[in-house]
Amino acid sequence: MIELTINGTKQKFDVDPEMPLLWALRDIAKLTGSKYGCGKGLCGACTVHIDGQAVRSCIMPISAVVDKQVTTIEGLSEQGDHPVQQAWQDLNVPQCGYCQPGQIMSASALLAQNAAPTDEDINNAMSGNICRCGTYPRIRAAIHKAAKLAREVK
Amino acid sequence: MINNIGEDLDKDWLIDEQLNDPTANETVIKNVSRRHFLKGLGIASSSMVLGIQLSPALAAAENNNEDLFSPDVFVSIATDGQVTIICHRSEMGQGIRSTLPLLVADELEADWKRVTVEQAIGDQKYGSQNTDGSRSVRKNYQKLKEAGAIARTMLQQAAAKTWKVKPSVVTIKNHAARLKDSTQSLDFSELVSIAATMPVPERSSLKLKTEKEQRYIGKDNIPLVDGKAFVTGRATFGFDVDIDDMKVAVIARPPVVFGKVKSFDARETLEVPGVIKIVELPAITPPAVFKMLGGIAVIADNTYAAIKGREKLKIEWDHGKNASYDSKAHEQVFKQALEKPSTVVRKRGDFNQAKTSANKVVEADYYVGGLIHAPMEPPAATARMTDDGVEVWTCTQTPQTAQNNVMGVLQIPKEKAASVEINVTLLGGGFGRKSKPDYVAEAAYLANQTKMPIKVLWTREDEVQHGYYHSPSYQKLAGTLDNNGKVTGWYHGMVNHPIGATFNPAAKTAGSADLGQGDMMYDVPNILVDLGDTDTFLRIGWVRSVTNINNAFAASSFVDELAHAAGKDPKDFLLSLIGKDQHVNFAKDSYKYGNYGEPLDKYPADTARLKRVIELVAEKSNWGKQLPKGHGMGIAAHRSFCSYVATVVEVSMDNGRVKLEAIHSAVDVGRALNPDRIRSQMEGSAIFSASLAFYGDITAKNGVVEQSNFHDYQMARMNQIPDIHTYIVESDELPTGIGEPGVPPFSPALCNAIFAATGERYRRLPLQQFGIV
Numbered sequence: 001m002i003e004l005t006i007n008g009t010k011q012k013f014d015v016d017p018e019m020p021l022l023w024a025l026r027d028i029a030k031l032t033g034s035k036y037g038c039g040k041g042l043c044g045a046c047t048v049h050i051d052g053q054a055v056r057s058c059i060m061p062i063s064a065v066v067d068k069q070v071t072t073i074e075g076l077s078e079q080g081d082h083p084v085q086q087a088w089q090d091l092n093v094p095q096c097g098y099c100q101p102g103q104i105m106s107a108s109a110l111l112a113q114n115a116a117p118t119d120e121d122i123n124n125a126m127s128g129n130i131c132r133c134g135t136y137p138r139i140r141a142a143i144h145k146a147a148k149l150a151r152e153v154k
Numbered sequence: 155m156i157n158n159i160g161e162d163l164d165k166d167w168l169i170d171e172q173l174n175d176p177t178a179n180e181t182v183i184k185n186v187s188r189r190h191f192l193k194g195l196g197i198a199s200s201s202m203v204l205g206i207q208l209s210p211a212l213a214a215a216e217n218n219n220e221d222l223f224s225p226d227v228f229v230s231i232a233t234d235g236q237v238t239i240i241c242h243r244s245e246m247g248q249g250i251r252s253t254l255p256l257l258v259a260d261e262l263e264a265d266w267k268r269v270t271v272e273q274a275i276g277d278q279k280y281g282s283q284n285t286d287g288s289r290s291v292r293k294n295y296q297k298l299k300e301a302g303a304i305a306r307t308m309l310q311q312a313a314a315k316t317w318k319v320k321p322s323v324v325t326i327k328n329h330a331a332r333l334k335d336s337t338q339s340l341d342f343s344e345l346v347s348i349a350a351t352m353p354v355p356e357r358s359s360l361k362l363k364t365e366k367e368q369r370y371i372g373k374d375n376i377p378l379v380d381g382k383a384f385v386t387g388r389a390t391f392g393f394d395v396d397i398d399d400m401k402v403a404v405i406a407r408p409p410v411v412f413g414k415v416k417s418f419d420a421r422e423t424l425e426v427p428g429v430i431k432i433v434e435l436p437a438i439t440p441p442a443v444f445k446m447l448g449g450i451a452v453i454a455d456n457t458y459a460a461i462k463g464r465e466k467l468k469i470e471w472d473h474g475k476n477a478s479y480d481s482k483a484h485e486q487v488f489k490q491a492l493e494k495p496s497t498v499v500r501k502r503g504d505f506n507q508a509k510t511s512a513n514k515v516v517e518a519d520y521y522v523g524g525l526i527h528a529p530m531e532p533p534a535a536t537a538r539m540t541d542d543g544v545e546v547w548t549c550t551q552t553p554q555t556a557q558n559n560v561m562g563v564l565q566i567p568k569e570k571a572a573s574v575e576i577n578v579t580l581l582g583g584g585f586g587r588k589s590k591p592d593y594v595a596e597a598a599y600l601a602n603q604t605k606m607p608i609k610v611l612w613t614r615e616d617e618v619q620h621g622y623y624h625s626p627s628y629q630k631l632a633g634t635l636d637n638n639g640k641v642t643g644w645y646h647g648m649v650n651h652p653i654g655a656t657f658n659p660a661a662k663t664a665g666s667a668d669l670g671q672g673d674m675m676y677d678v679p680n681i682l683v684d685l686g687d688t689d690t691f692l693r694i695g696w697v698r699s700v701t702n703i704n705n706a707f708a709a710s711s712f713v714d715e716l717a718h719a720a721g722k723d724p725k726d727f728l729l730s731l732i733g734k735d736q737h738v739n740f741a742k743d744s745y746k747y748g749n750y751g752e753p754l755d756k757y758p759a760d761t762a763r764l765k766r767v768i769e770l771v772a773e774k775s776n777w778g779k780q781l782p783k784g785h786g787m788g789i790a791a792h793r794s795f796c797s798y799v800a801t802v803v804e805v806s807m808d809n810g811r812v813k814l815e816a817i818h819s820a821v822d823v824g825r826a827l828n829p830d831r832i833r834s835q836m837e838g839s840a841i842f843s844a845s846l847a848f849y850g851d852i853t854a855k856n857g858v859v860e861q862s863n864f865h866d867y868q869m870a871r872m873n874q875i876p877d878i879h880t881y882i883v884e885s886d887e888l889p890t891g892i893g894e895p896g897v898p899p900f901s902p903a904l905c906n907a908i909f910a911a912t913g914e915r916y917r918r919l920p921l922q923q924f925g926i927v
Contacts, residue, residue, distance in 0.1 A: 015456075016427060020458065028456065032393075035582070037530050045530055072387065095247030097247070123873035127871040130530065133247040134842055135834070
């Protein structure tokens with residue numbers, strides 16, 4: 001039995017310790033906000049936070065995150081009003097929306113470490129996340145906007 | 155001369171809407187507020203409900219029988235004033251769940267905050283639901299506006315009746331009726347029960363809003379219907395469907411199309427914890443259409459177990475005759491095919507004569523690699539057998555094709571179509587992949603075999619290796635110039651594996667000349683456009699903008715080559731090549747142009763509009779400006795799906811590698827209904843095109859696709875993409891679609907820019923083969 005803390009709640013998993021966290025989240029915990037895109041850590045659709053760091057859950061065995069804090073898109077904010085989520089809506093960033101949970105988790109991890117990222121900082125942090133619809137310029141703009149929103153809140 | 159069968163099938167997906175979808179004038183709109191069929195839809199009996207009959211055949215049959223009338227698109231207003239609009243097209247990122255309901259809401263004067271959008275199931279009563287070909291707006295604009303106007307008029311009459319005044323002194327504004335010269339107003343919620351008893355006004359009496367009166371149409375600040383769900387992870391895609399007792403299936407499919415299982419050993423698979431059972435799928439026989447590919451399905455409690463179980467399968471395959479296919483070697487076959495073209499598409503004057511008498515002849519060959527859709531969400535479908543049929547939840551662009559496909563695989567007769575319920579989820583990207591419902595058939599087949607609810611998931615490897623590919627293409631271009639640098643002759647030959655072969659194995663003629671090859675809009679006295687023949691070894695399908703991708707790349711690159719040969723500015727040269735204002739008369743060149751299923755009198759190929767987008771983008775991008783050393787700008791313009799786009803790309807070379815500095819596009823889609831989604835589609839189209847121009851190269855060896863995931867089928871990343879600027883032409887023309895038209899002009903504009911920067915002409919895509927990406 002493997003015990004994890006997901007979005008602040010302890011949860012037990014009776015699964016193969018090699019099961020990638022992504023499938024444990026999606027199939028067992030029924031948290032489907034984290035997406036499958038490649039299964040190889042190539043696209044970022046599955047990004048979650050582990051102890052605040054952006055991690056590709058599709059290649060992270062569940063046994064490697066025992067006793068760690070896992071945050072998924074569902075737990076990023078209670079009301080869906082994290083500055084990144086707000087900025088994403090203000091600028092109508094999503095097209096199909098599928099990769100956006102992963103994009104938002106990467107973006108929020110970046111902002112937690114860098115409150116005022118430059119375009120280059122953003123490109124470096126976000127280039128592991130593929131968006132096939134092509135929302136990159138809006139994501140860049142929305143991260144700047146989220147940084148501003150976060151500063152205003154403070 | 156023309157391979158009619160292949161040609162027709164190839165165009166089938168373009169013209170089916172013509173057959174299924176009436177013009178707005180044939181649409182029947184009825185007040186169905188009191189109808190029995192509303193039971194079970196969660197609509198209160200006192201609500202006001204409008205049914206819009208989109209299918210003329212059904213309308214004619216049912217007009218005389220009120221009880222049979224089944225409405226297609228509902229506009230309903232509940233007693234609390236909440237407006238519900240059913241969207242019958244699939245959402246895959248183009249914003250259709252916002253744009254189509256917006257048309258109704260705008261005419262209705264509904265408050266967008268009090269509008270709920272519901273997704274339609276697959277049912278022929280909706281008319282065509284095929285969400286491809288950039289046509290949802292084109293096909294539904296008028297009728298959805300009329301539906302909104304009808305509902306508004308009925309509410310106006312209801313208010314007039316309540317106040318005992320003439321309807322002319324009542325205006326409907328922002329979810330309420332207002333009485334002239336008074337402060338009185340009535341919310342929709344207070345009018346619904348009376349409005350529901352009103353007759354539907356005659357279409358001829360309708361007063362559609364003027365542009366000035368529009369509330370949402372043409373405005374920029376419209377929040378997405380699914381915006382909040384997207385950013386909180388609550389949106390449900392095909393991959394996310396979860397129903398009681400559901401099991402997950404992944405399938406080991408034959409590596410070569412039309413290959414089959416010779417023998418297999420699943421003992422180790424069945425030892426994987428969570429694996430429940432193995433099901434062998436029937437082998438596929440030509441034509442491929444949307445049939446299951448066959449193979450071995452592993453059914454498990456969870457996705458991980460299914461994937462792990464599949465890895466442990468030992469399968470011996472009979473690869474079949476397509477194992478002879480080598481895509482690299484086939485380039486020579488393409489080349490030979492164009493030495494003896496099979497089919498003349500368009501002919502004007504005498505190109506060969508022009509060649510003989512020309513001052514200068516320019517010739518160039520182009521090659522574009524094979525492509526796969528790679529939507530971020532691979533195909534997925536969930537099926538559960540019911541007492542008399544099957545329920546399906548899936549990410550599909552074509553719910554009715556999915557329904558037909560399921561009926562085929564489960565041998566359900568046509569008259570029992572209603573027993574196959576196709577619920578449409580959100581699509582994590584589509585790009586044409588999800589209009590081919592082979593995966594839906596797989597889910598239904600497995601649910602039927604196992605009597606368990608089954609979700610079939612395709613992994614990325616499945617998606618890349620077992621898709622419906624955009625064919626690689628070989629193209630020959632030639633142009634003749636006179637002494638003044640004026641183009642006197644234009645030749646464009648193309649060969650690819652035809653889409654038609656997916657439907658008819660005998661089809662050999664490269665198809666889709668109507669998509670960017672035959673329909674070029676240059677004013678040249680001598681024109682020859684033809685096609686070559688070849689065999690096909692993979693499933694070929696349509697990928698976002700289809701053969702416009704390769705046709706526009708070659709043609710618009712070649713225009714740039716001609717401009718340089720003539721010693722002229724590429725933008726000025728392009729404008730003069732298009733020539734005078736006119737509606738191009740293709741028939742004059744013995745060319746029966748399909749025009750995306752639209753009549754040319756309604757949606758002409760208008761050279762003035764093509765020139766306008768060129769002029770606009772040139773002005774906005776400051777074309778001709780002084781550029782830093784090593785920078786270059788390129789331009790291309792293309793009409794597709796009845797929309798016009800011109801793109802300017804600026805690049806620089808950074809240590810021998812291309813860097814995109816700026817992307818500018820001007821677009822004319824007629825009336826711009828949802829400018830924000832037009833811009834987002836243009837942004838996405840440029841990036842989609844950047845990915846294919848940089849990296850897109852599906853190759854096959856021994857009939858097996860060599861790529862498998864994003865490491866060897868790469869995508870453009872954020873650090874490669876600059877800001878993208880879109881300029882929308884103000885227009886009062888009929889609105890047209892924007893899902894695809896932004897794709898074709900980007901890659902030639904890019905390569906023209908690279909030429910301007912470096913003097914190197916790249917006539918092959920993708921560019922990664924030259925080490926410059």
